[in-house]
Amino acid sequence: MKNIEIYCHNTRSKHSYPLGTSLLEISRDLDIKMKNTVCGAIVNHQVRELSFCLVKPKQVEFFDVSHPDGIRMYIRSLIFVLYAAVKEVYPHVSLRIQKGISNGYFCELTGFGREITDKDIELVKAEMKEIIAKEIPFIKRGLLTEDAVEHLMQEGLEDKAQLFEQQGHLFTSLYFLENLGNYFYGHLLPSTNYISNFNLEKYFDGLLLRIPDSDNFDKLMEAPKQKKLFEIYEEHKDWAQLLNVSTISNLNEFTLKKQGGDIIKIAEALHEKKIAEIANIIHSRNSDIKVVLVAGPSASGKTTFSKRLGVQLAVNGLHPYQISLDNYFVDREHTPRDEHGNYDFEALDAIDIGFFNEQLLELFRGKEVQLPKFDFHRGRRYLNGDKLRLKHGDILIVEGIHGMNPRLLTDVQEKNTFKIFISALTQISFDEHTHISTSDNRLTRRIIRDSKYRGYGASETIKRWPSVRRGEEKNIFPYQENADVMFNSATLYELAVLKKYAEPLLKQVLENQPEYMEAMRLLKFLSYFKPIDDNEIPPTSLLREFLGGSSFVY
Incomplete structure (x- = not known):
């Protein structure tokens, strides 16, 4: 041989x-x-x-399982087991994985006709443990697409079936757990006994599937209750259901019917309505609010949101002035370093907090201040002559990743601030059991922006992304529930638009580069979307910050 x-x-x-x-x-x-x-x-x-x-x-x-792709395998396999358990214990109940939240996955069980109880959860959990103990292999089988679609339809997985049909492939694959077939758009573990740790618990009106900490698999991730984040997810879920665009296949149907422009118009109008509502809240408290803090992770659209909020505040008769926290960086030699000895620009102590608070208090007292600028090439802060004095009706909009951190405003009273957290919380799912990661949405945005405005190839952006994500998990997300209001910058249509711009960049990543694996994963992810042209996206859209064509000056 x-x-x-x-x-x-x-x-x-x-x-x-x-x-x-x-x-x-x-x-x-x-x-x-x-x-x-x-x-x-x-x-x-x-x-x-x-x-x-x-x-x-x-x-x-x-x-x-501590590897990023290992934990993805683990989560997909765990969801398959959850699906199998629900189907066994409650055959007439449908499982939907709605979103990632509280370091786990929010699941809905529809068809109960009543509120889910702790006993219901315990029965499903016990069945999951029984399936895991049987050491059942996950078997991948190649099938004619029409046979795979028929099988999914028989299982009641209509969203998966429709997406398979839309791809137009002659053959496809399904995973089987004994006779139960399903698909999860990625690889699975060899068998159920590889699943060693999980929990299932009540969470609002559904369930939270809790997963292990990839650094310590014997320990589950902490699961803080994220009420504000849950509410903003629910608001946008309502929008998606109202338009019947809850999954990729739903969106593709609009595209195939040449109705992508309708989705763009409605999605942008919903954004404008929400920003106007936030501006109205600020205006109603204008006698107290002196500074609006806008924070969020990378590629969430903070800058364009701040500018659009400024327009709406002006409509309310206020005079907004925008300030970036980036201009309050300490000089390079004073920048803290991370555990690897590299400059940690995302640490709060990279900001000159004392000087920032000093300038805010001066402005609140009606004094004139010289606003700083930061030269990123020289690593130095300097004064370029820009001056500001606040008058009646003036309000500051401060944009920066640390806006929700209580340590940022050491000398400013809470009643004088209004905090807005912004993130791209993807509104549609692959299908019933596969949500779309908000991180993938933002990474796709950043790949396009870095190429267009910063001269970075996709491989460079992908290479930097794990470090960016670590900084977000440490410095941004722990404080998001401190926000007065959350804003979802994602739109229902955007991934179908980003596809056209991202695919050529991802295809430039070579097979011998370490980033090739992630590039291929993103290309497969984007392949499920039918492309929507961006010619109907208005120049004030948050997406224009990444695509170009914005009417705002950055």
């Missing part, structure tokens, strides 16, 4: 195996030891399941 040669990054050595040997067999033969059980591998910079069989020479790197 012909042998093939592999290079294993884990052992840093070459090995020869018979043609058709599976990754699982190789991992066991090499006795790969990791912190957690090996659950998948990167083969030539592409993620593969352990059932994958090698027929050509390859570079292989095994990973466990």
Whole structure:
């Protein structure tokens, strides 16, 4: 029998195996030891399941659930088990995975006709544990698409079936847990017994599926109640259901019927209405509010939102002035460093908090101040002659990632502030069981913006993204519930528009680059959307901050 040669990054050595040997067999033969059980591998910079069989020479790197793709495998497999358990315990109840929240996944069970009880949850959880204990393999089977669609329809998974039909492929695949078929747009674990830790608990009017901490799999992620975030999600879910655009297949139907422009108009009008409502709240408290703080993660659209809010405040008779926290950075040599010794520009202490508060108090007292600018090339703050004095009816809009942090305004009274948290909370899902990550939405935006305005290729943006995300988890998201109001900058249509701009950039990432794997994942993700042209997106849209064509000056 012909042998093939592999290079294993884990052992840093070459090995020869018979043609058709599976990754699982190789991992066991090499006795790969990791912190957690090996659950998948990167083969030539592409993620593969352990059932994958090698027929050509390859570079292989095994990973466990602590790897980003490992935890994705774990979550998909866990949701499949949850689906199977619900179907077994309550055959006439439908499961929908609505969103990621509180470090877990919010699930709805429809068809009960009554409120979900703790007993209901315990029955489902017990069934999940029984399925896991049986060590049932997740089997991937190739099928004619028409057969896969028929199977999904029989299971009541109409959104999945419709999306499969829209792709136009002759053959496709389904995953099976015994006789139960489903699909999750990504790889799964080898079998149910790889699932070692989870919990299911009541959360508002549904369930929260809790997942392990990837750094310590014996411990579940903390699950703080995020009431404000939940409410803004629910508001936009109502919009999506009102327009019947809850999933990708729903959106694609509008596109195929040449009605993408209708979705754009309505989505933009809903944004404008929400911004106007926020401006009205601020105006009603204008006798107290002196400063509006706008914060949010990378590529959330903070800058354009601030400008649009300024327009609406002006409609209310106020005179807004915009200030960026970035101009209050400390000089480079005083910038704190992270655990790797690199400058940590996203730490709060990278901001000169004392000077910022001093200037705010001066402005509130009616004094004139010289506003700073920060030269990012020289790493120095300087005064360029811009001056500001606040008069009656004037209000400051301060944009920056730390706006929700209580340590930012040390000398300003709470009643004088109004806090707005903005993020791109993706409003549509893949289907009944697969939500779309808000991080993927923002990363797609940032890839386009970095290419257009900063000269970075997609590989560079992807390379930086994990560091950006770590900074957000540390410095931004823990404080989001401090907001007076949350604003969702995502639109129902945007990923269908971003597709046209992002795909050519992602295709430039070469196979020998480490970022190739993530680029391929994003390309597959975007492939499910039918493209919508952006010619009807208005020049004031938040998306214009990333696509270009904005009427605002940045």
